[in-house]
Amino acid sequence: MAAACSGWRCLGLLPWRLRAAGQAAAVGLLRAQSRGYCIPFGTGRYARGRARKGSRMLVGAAFALGGTFGLFQTLQDPLKAQEHLAEQQAAKQLNDSSVIISAIKTYLISRKKSLEEIVSFYPPMKAVNERGKEVTEYGNKYWLMLDEMETQHVYPIKETRVEEMKWRKWADDWLVHLISPNVYRTPREALASFNYIVHEGKFGTVEGFFAKYMGAVAMFFISKRLKSRHHLQDNVREDLYKAANDWVKAIGKHRPFMGGSQPNLADLAVYGVLRVMEGLEAYDDMMTHTKIQPWYHRMEKAIGEAEVPNWQLLQPPY
Numbered sequence: 001m002a003a004a005c006s007g008w009r010c011l012g013l014l015p016w017r018l019r020a021a022g023q024a025a026a027v028g029l030l031r032a033q034s035r036g037y038c039i040p041f042g043t044g045r046y047a048r049g050r051a052r053k054g055s056r057m058l059v060g061a062a063f064a065l066g067g068t069f070g071l072f073q074t075l076q077d078p079l080k081a082q083e084h085l086a087e088q089q090a091a092k093q094l095n096d097s098s099v100i101i102s103a104i105k106t107y108l109i110s111r112k113k114s115l116e117e118i119v120s121f122y123p124p125m126k127a128v129n130e131r132g133k134e135v136t137e138y139g140n141k142y143w144l145m146l147d148e149m150e151t152q153h154v155y156p157i158k159e160t161r162v163e164e165m166k167w168r169k170w171a172d173d174w175l176v177h178l179i180s181p182n183v184y185r186t187p188r189e190a191l192a193s194f195n196y197i198v199h200e201g202k203f204g205t206v207e208g209f210f211a212k213y214m215g216a217v218a219m220f221f222i223s224k225r226l227k228s229r230h231h232l233q234d235n236v237r238e239d240l241y242k243a244a245n246d247w248v249k250a251i252g253k254h255r256p257f258m259g260g261s262q263p264n265l266a267d268l269a270v271y272g273v274l275r276v277m278e279g280l281e282a283y284d285d286m287m288t289h290t291k292i293q294p295w296y297h298r299m300e301k302a303i304g305e306a307e308v309p310n311w312q313l314l315q316p317p318y
Helices: 002-035 045-076 078-090 097-109 115-119 148-154 158-173 175-183 187-200 205-229 236-251 265-275 281-289 293-304
Strands: 125-128 134-137
Touching: 097 115, 097 148, 097 265, 158 175, 158 236, 158 265, 175 187, 175 205, 175 236, 175 265, 175 281, 187 205, 187 281, 236 281, 236 293, 265 293
Parallel strands: none
Antiparallel strands: 125 134
16 A cells, blocks of 8 residues: 555656656756856756756755754744744745746846746736636736836847747647647557656656556546547547647748747747657657657757856846
8 A cells, every 4th residue: 555655646746747857948948048158958868867866965955954954043043933934924836837937037037126026926816717616827927027128128029929928828728738638648658658757757666666557547547538628639649730730830931939049938838848748659740740840859959059057147136
């Protein structure tokens, strides 16, 4: 039973593992576009594995040091502990990747405001979706909170801002819902997908076994529900192919990216969604049967050549 529970806990982490690579690439390219400082941005499996391992060690050390210091301060001064608790309660937790990207991009362009202040410009609102479930929405999550001069610099043509927002929304509202029905389309594909996830995620033997087989069965049936919910065709590949070609058509033949000579946030949103299929049959089929491959390879090159800033970029302006 303990092994089974461990396996299911790992399944709960899978969506994060799938999206982490795309979001990391997006943030790296955003930083490079905004400042132009340099550290090569690794995209290979080996590089991602090293980064993941190093990040875990770094986070563990940070928590250990931070926890010890926090305990000392709490024992020294109970009032400080109460203030710290109040700050924690007031802190905002963002789970919407589009809001996170908009806030980070705003911060990298306009260093006049703190990141906390920028996040406050994206207030959460409670809403009820089509299934009657209460959800949290952000009505302005595709906007960058810039002043007039900054807006003119980033979007010299007004239509480019509207276009970017339109296709970012398209990626969230439509494209992302095509992934699971295609990745877990058949029992064989579902098993192959979880085999890839378990292998890349460095699962243990027991938890990997449960994650692979139980996860594949669960996601196969869930993908059928998603197919029905989003009114996809019987052959869900056709929806994926159409979406990929619609995106390429929107970019057109005279610019390498929707952002022109450089990717914009719409390029990053679409790339981040599609990248989770790498290594899987659905990805290979999409590359073979659509016209998206040249754009996708340009995105890989742009991210591979992107340069992230040094640590000074992460410090608040004084």
